[in-house]
Ligand SMILES: Nc1nc2c(ncn2[C@@H]2O[C@H](COP(=O)(O)OP(=O)(O)OP(=O)(O)O)[C@@H](O)[C@H]2O)c(=O)[nH]1
Ligand SMILES: [Mg+2]
């Protein structure tokens with residue numbers, strides 16, 4: 395399995411390492427792999443050949459078919475996305491958190507919401523925040539690497555998942571969390587900066603860390619503002635609270651966007667409805683100028 399990429403090299407962990415040889419190999423790839431446009435990513439299962447055990451080198455010859463692929467961060471074969479956001483420092487920003495959640499939901503993989511730095515809020519504020527995200531359809535995992543809160547629970551969850559991906563804004567403590575979960579790991583953790591206490595993009599590349607036998611977690615570089623998903627007709631399935639509502643009371647119109655359609659059965663009294671609305675409007679707005687342009691081109 396490819397566990398890290400370094401410049402032009404792939405770090406590959408062997409499934410059955412020889413007793414007297416290295417368990418990880420630094421690999422180049424056969425040029426024909428590049429020609430076919432088959433890029434190799436972290437999480438890929440690959441076949442290696444031309445193994446040089448003395449220097450722990452080899453060549454990647456084939457990439458196995460994938461069960462999933464995330465574009466950003468680029469990870470193959472993940473089955474769960476952990477969206478990590480801080481309860482504070484950087485400040486909890488519902489719009490930003492939702493953008494991460496929508497992007498994660500769009501993959502169709504299991505999505506877990508992890509609230510980090512829980513030591514920074516008192517119990518009341520914390521339970522308010524928990525209720526708030528429960529209203530969005532998420533049962534959050536509350537953690538703190540400072541107090542140790544939730545680490546056992548998260549460890550138990552992750553041990554069941556072959557590859558999970560930890561993503562979220564810069565500075566929320568993703569690398570610190572993995573250090574807390576995996577004794578012996580010493581990932582670089584960065585200070586926050588500025589009035590908004592943003593992260594400084596400390597982690598620069600994607601890397602998989604073995605967690606328990608057969609289960610790995612990817613640390614990824616934080617980024618701050620994911621794009622909204624671009625398919626307006628599928629937006630409703632990306633909101634778990636809307637999904638639940640529609641499962642119980644399906645809207646009677648096919649292709650309804652649940653905006654101002656008379657007779658639409660979707661209620662408006664849920665917290666993220668305005669966000670849903672804005673997302674729909676924004677996406678329709680984005681598509682309109684393109685249509686206008688192509689109309690003009692035709693004239
Ligand atoms: N109060 C508090 N601070 C934390 C906790 N975990 C991490 N931090 C601090 O948050 C800052 C950022 O931590 P990182 O682990 O580098 O954050 P990151 O999400 O990996 O950031 P990028 O790699 O830039 O995406 C550091 O100053 C940590 O000391 C926590 O549980 N509580
Ligand atoms: Mg990091």
Ligand SMILES: [Zn+2]
Pocket residue numbers: 645646647650651652653655658659660
């Ligand atoms: Zn409707």
